[in-house]
Every structure is written in C-alpha cells, then in structure tokens.
Amino acid sequence: MYITTLGSHSSLQILHGAKKEGFNTMVISDEKRENFYKRFQFIDKINKYSTLDDAVKLINSEIDSIFIPHGSLIEYLKMERVKKIEIPIFGNRNLFEWESNQKKKMSLLKDSNIHIPDSFENPEEVDRLVIVKLPGAKGGKGYFIAKNKSEVKEGLNKLLESKEISSIEDVIIQEYVVGIPMYFHFFYSPILKRVELTGMDIRYETNVDGLRRLPSNLTSDIEPTFVVAGNIPVIARESLLPKAFDYAENFVNTVKNKVPPGMIGPFCLESVVTEDLDIVVFEFSGRIVAGTNLYVEGSPYSWLYWDEPMSVGRRIAREIKLASIQNKLGEITS
Amino acid sequence: MYITTLGSHSSLQILHGAKKEGFNTMVISDEKRENFYKRFQFIDKINKYSTLDDAVKLINSEIDSIFIPHGSLIEYLKMERVKKIEIPIFGNRNLFEWESNQKKKMSLLKDSNIHIPDSFENPEEVDRLVIVKLPGAKGGKGYFIAKNKSEVKEGLNKLLESKEISSIEDVIIQEYVVGIPMYFHFFYSPILKRVELTGMDIRYETNVDGLRRLPSNLTSDIEPTFVVAGNIPVIARESLLPKAFDYAENFVNTVKNKVPPGMIGPFCLESVVTEDLDIVVFEFSGRIVAGTNLYVEGSPYSWLYWDEPMSVGRRIAREIKLASIQNKLGEITS
C-alpha cells in the first residue's frame, strides 16, 4: 500500500515516517520540483504534474493508497479540486469546509470553551490593538497590525487598492492578544482513543523577526510583514500543559459532535500565552502543521509516549498501520 | 525503590528518566492535575493531594523512596513544609535556605570568583540601567526594568500599592547587564567526581518576547513583563565553555566549603554574555531547572558524555543507581 502526499509543506516528514513504518511512498510533485524530491531515498515514486488538474488525476491514479493532507493542500489545489480526490484521505475531509470559513472555524474553538480573541465585524467597532488577517493558508502574507479604527481602515484601503482583497468582508479583524506565540501540536488517535501532545513550535516570520533586531530609529519606515518562512523549537512550562490538554480534548469532542466523523490525527492550537499564563487560541489547523518538521527524530514530548523516534509523519503512518491490523481503516479515513 | 517528585515544573522529565533507569515512579499531584498525569505510562503511582499539608504527608508516606526537588518545590510548598520532608532528598537540602536569602545566594557566586552584576541596596544609589526583582521562584512575575533612580522608585511604589511587596527590602535591585541571556545547565556527580555540562537554554518570557515583535510605536503604552512560559534551545560558541566550566567548578568548591555536604546533582548558572564575551552570572539555581525539559532525549552536550539519551531527569536516576550499587546513597542524599 502507498502513502501519498502532495510535494510541499511537510511531505518529506510524512513520507520519511511512512517509509519507517514499512509503507511504499509516493509524492505528487510539481514537475519543477522533481529534481528536489529525487534527492531522498525514502521516496519510492515521484509522480510529477504540470497542471493542478493533473495533480488530482495523479492522486487518484494509485488506488491502493491513502492520501495525507497537509497545510498547503487547499492553498495549492483549491477546494474544488480537493473535493475531487477519490482515494481515501487520512483524517476528516469534512473539516476542510469548516476551516475555510472563518466564522465556522472560530465557532469550533468557542464551543470548546477555549479562550479565543475578540473579533470585530466592522472596522468601526475596533477599540484596541488588532491584527487584520487575510483568510486561507497564505503563510501570513498581507497581515497587518493596527492600533485603532483609523489605522485599520487605512490598511484595508491599501489591500483593496492592490486587489489583494475584493471586499473588507474578506478579512478577519481580531484582537491582538499581547503575549508570546506558542503553537501546540496534538494528535488524536481514534485507535488508541487518546490525545497526544506531539510538540510545540514558534513561527519564524519574515520580515518581522528580522526587523526586531534593528534599532527602532532604523526601522521606522519599514512595514513589518508576517510571512512564515521557518520554525523554531520551544517547550512550555509543565504547569501550562493541563490546560492545553483540556483545550485539546474539548476540541476533539466538539469536532466529533459538529463535524462527523470527528477529529482524526494531527491538529494544532495556535496560541498566545499571556502574562497571566492564560492560553488564548487565535486559530487552529485541522491537520499536520509545518512546525512538526522540527521533530523528524521525535520531540521533547513524543519521547514521553514512545520509546522510538516518532515524528508526526511517522505517527500518522503508525495510526494507519494499527488501524489496518485491526481492520479499522474506515475509522481513520474519509 | 520509588523515585518521587511533586507534580509540576520538570516532574515528567524526572519520572520519565527514573523509569528508564528501572525505578518505580510516583508523582505527588494536586488532585486537579490527576487527569493530566494519568496520561503518561511511565508514572506508576499518582498520589493526589487537596491541601499542601497533605502533600507533605504523602511525600513521607512511602518510606522506600527518594524525593527529587525541583524549581517549583519551595514555591508550591513553602519552606516550612519542605523542612518536614522526612524521606531522603536527592541533593543538598541545606542549600534551600541559602537560595531563599538573596544576599547569601549571591555571596556563593561572589566567593567563587564568578563575575556577578553590581547590586544596589537602596534606590538612591542607582546610577545605571537596573532590573528590579521580586524574590523567590515566581517565574519573573513583577520584575521591571528602570533607567534611573526615579523610575526605580516609581516602580517600587506601584508594587507597594498593589501589595505585591510589603517593603522595599523585599526586592533586589541589580545592574541590568546588556548582552544576551544564556542559561548553563550543569550536573555535579559526587560518584563520578566530575562536573558535566548537560545543556543550555534561553527563557521564553511573556509578554516581553512577544512585544519585541511589534513596531515600537504600537507598544509604547504596554508595560513589558518577564513571566517565564517556556524555553528555547541554544548552544554557546566553544570558546565560551572553558570559562563556564571554571565558574561551575569554582562554584562546586564554594558550596562544598560553605554549605555541607556540598553540591549534588543539577544546578544552573543563569547568565548574560556580553559583547566582550564575558559571562556574567546574575543568579543560580541549586537544583534542576525547567529549561532541561527541552532535552528529554539528550542535549547537544549530553551526547558528548553518554552514548545513550540522557536527560537531566535520567542523569539524576543514574546517579542514584550508581550510588546505590556502590553503597553510597548517603553521599547523594540529605
């Protein structure tokens, strides 16, 4: 059986882990990246595409396979093509729609009794520091921070003029929670019926994480941008973990109720930890996040569960293997 | 034999390491955290308490055990309860008193010929950038930085008004050394008679490490806070290590002379490295620090000593095992 994924985001980790668990591995790759993926011996087969429609055909061409979605899947293929994937997808494909609708997305967090930032429907309502976000997994491109309603309006006008958005309804205006970013990676196992903490990361964003190294008099006329270009490892103090797990379990329960068949596999609670040690979750990812690429050989947390190196990519393959042995593949795919 | 610790701080690492070395493991946990600690299979026994006095009774209830103190022990139980622990404690319990008295604490560093920041007895003496600290392991809560004596007085008045301190004698006014923080984790082994460098970390503090990502015009009216919420891995350039080891060995010798039976096990020199590559130590911890949680599977330094994954938690258990085999448990407990 093949484990297949789209060549980007965390495909190296996913296929490396799949090979460790004994699967055949296949990457569906843009033809321009074929040479890149050829460098890695754990990839058995490279199916290259020149158009995105071809990519979908190639995904469907290998029937004896399971497809692993990741954070760049919908960004690359767009929702309508992803819907055409006919082979089993690891995880819950119904969650894709919920994630693409910002209101439905935040409602899953809210219904889980997770502390989320306030949001503002209208620039006129803004009464504090806010971050204005463009929807979709664009890696932070176009995000801006504003101190008051007039700065919000100014920023939105720029986005409208540059046609990066077509209407102000395209953006999310969220309270900017002051604190430190911390991204909690979890894995829900329907087979072992448990939530595992698989790791944590901080995003490394350009240019903002570079700008902050310059004296402020040099940077006053440079606009900060928030494009994620990498990830840095981090751990949380142990006393934060009980709350993080409560959030994760509540979230798994909410998704089970609202989006059948529920959460399967990796997800991420993208959080800010405030000075009162409150965890405020401003977003979630319903599948593997790129920050897990830090932990190809296991994380400080994965070693608490497993006596062998367990990346999230490998954890996915392990879940598939366990399900397969127990004749439960239907419980982890959709 | 049980290895026991209080459920917080680095208890997962400590008990995970103890299990690796073949010990039975027990956590003394607040009843609210029982569900959290249940998640981990390497914990054999969870003894839950509802009051802090109960916690001490539970610690003493298992006679065939060694108790491992960590950075949250005194913060949680307070000194008078810690004194009531009757079972053997790994390490030197006489050091607790020295650590709780800021003057005695800094004198151990000074007597070791370690470069420490200047400190000021009185706000009137302040003639440079300073950091004002509240005593005890409160994770940076309430710390503030001040540029001159009037800013110091202003900050102290706020703390007095909010009753976070009862007198200005409760605080430490320390020269703020400009440079980069670097926390050196060491382990002194009375059995192998050597100092090992077990790792290094940087603290990840809320909100200060988040604020710095914002343009200064947005943050001008937000007070920076220094509450430690996590840790980031780091290494030092090799040419810094000889001095770091000199400091560590001097310190071990000083503690041996001043605080019998001397240093046993993990300690940390909390330092700033200046642009002249001087190491200035502004604090020490006489037991395991939370930054070691980064290295559950070993650190870039532990691998230079050990051909197996060696966290500090496991290193403690290894020391106990070595001592036990050689009938020297009395040399590593107090």
Next chain:
Amino acid sequence: MYITTLGSHSSLQILHGAKKEGFNTMVISDEKRENFYKRFQFIDKINKYSTLDDAVKLINSEIDSIFIPHGSLIEYLKMERVKKIEIPIFGNRNLFEWESNQKKKMSLLKDSNIHIPDSFENPEEVDRLVIVKLPGAKGGKGYFIAKNKSEVKEGLNKLLESKEISSIEDVIIQEYVVGIPMYFHFFYSPILKRVELTGMDIRYETNVDGLRRLPSNLTSDIEPTFVVAGNIPVIARESLLPKAFDYAENFVNTVKNKVPPGMIGPFCLESVVTEDLDIVVFEFSGRIVAGTNLYVEGSPYSWLYWDEPMSVGRRIAREIKLASIQNKLGEITS
C-alpha cells in the same frame, strides 16, 4: 589514523564524530584550555601549545593523520601559518585564499547565479540601509548598521580612530537586506557525488539579541553589537528548499571550475529570507560552521539521509572512511 583539529569552534563535535567512526582523535590545544579538553573521553590525545608557531609544529608532528579545518583556524593561526600545514587537510585548502579576499569571495556566489546583496565601494555611493563589516572571521565584532552615507562615514571614522581598521578599504559596505537570517548548512560529498543539507541555524548575537528585549526608550543610547556567542536551531518551510539546493549545487559547480579541486565537505550559505520568500546569500563559509554544533546527535535534515545520528563532524569522518576504503583519500584532501 588520527583525525586532528585545532581546539576551538567545533572541535568537540569533529572529534566526537571521528571517534564514532573509529578514528583516533587528537586536539591541538592552547595550553590554557588543556583542562577543558581533558573532560571529554572521546579525545585520545591533547597536544598543547604555548605559541602559535608551536601549534603548527604540533599539527605537522603526527604524520599519520588528517587535519580538519574549521571557522576559527585562520582567525587563530593566520594565513601564513596555515600555509605551513604539511599533513593532509580535509577539504580544499586553495579555498582559504578566496575566502580571505572579500571580492573574490562574493564573485564565487555571483558566478553561481545566487542572489547576493548589492555592495558599495565607497561610502559616497550608499543610498539605502547598509551593514558595514570588518573582514575575517571575527564573529561580528565591530559590525555596524547605517541608514545613509553620513552614518557610514561617522562609523568608519570611529573604527579608524580606534585603529580597528587602518583604511576604509578594509571594510565591506553591503546593502542590509531586510528579512530573517537563516544559515543553510550543506555537505558536498565527492565520494557519493551529492549535496546533502545537514542543518540550519540562526546566530545568537550579543548584544543585539538582548537589546531587542528592552523597550526602545531604554535602549536609545546603547550601540547594538553583533558578536556571535551562540546558535539557535531553526528549519525552513519545505518550499524554500528547492531553491536552497539549486544555490548549493551551482556553488559546488562554480568552485569546481574556479578553485580546483573544488568543494569538499561542509559549507554554509549565510542567507536572509525576504518577505517575498527570496533567499539572499550575503556570505558563505567554505568549511564547517559553529551552528552545526547544535546537531551533535543529528539534525531534522540529517535524519532524512541517515538512519543513524550524523553530526557534520561525524559526516566528515564518514567521508574520510568511505574514501579510505575506496583508496580515494586524495580526492577529499589537499
């Protein structure tokens, strides 16, 4: 056979890796650091020197050995002494000269179609944010950033007055590319005929990485400095890697043509990633960089190639072993 290196920079990693591959290990150490290197059991022999001329004699004294150069070699011994090394050097010793001449150095990057920052011959030409660098591996000492030509001149005058430079021709005035630093570690294997990505790091610089934690009103009169005192681990988003590999392969080809016998072993492309996700390389290192010390037990990337812990130090020793078995030592030394 001995693997030998100078005691500093990455010598622990190099010798630790050499021992793993079964070699005898020797460090040529300043006599003041003898006690430091004695702490590590994987070092078989410590040859201590009191003068730098002695260091060269000691290097040459063990004929059955291969010498591993690192980033501090020329900084410590100076070029004329390094030329007197008579035993085989792992890597291409002809590259030393190219690296010490800033113009020749940058030309190798430019000829590889690698995006490099613009540079300015004369302070008068400066029309944007620039960084002014002193040549040689001085770890960032004396670097400064300037916003315009008058700030450049002011900074240069200070350096001339303090005699840190003797002429303005000693410095490099380079466009300061706004973005995030990211250092890509590669290894070119003449035996396996492939480029491997061995890791990535961010430099941890004093005092600049400490200053940024302070509110700007407190730091306005403190000059930022850029002395590298440590390294922090990082990974890049997967979609950046194809371009990074293209750069690395182009660079290997250029060095092969311009500096026979070409690139051998580790090198580093020191880069800034811009908000457009462009990779701009502002410098390269033709040998092992200190950032690889993070990965004594392997990096998130090394595990994609090797099923065993593979530091760059060990990778070097592995290359020597492979070459030795195939009677090709001449292809990897010079």
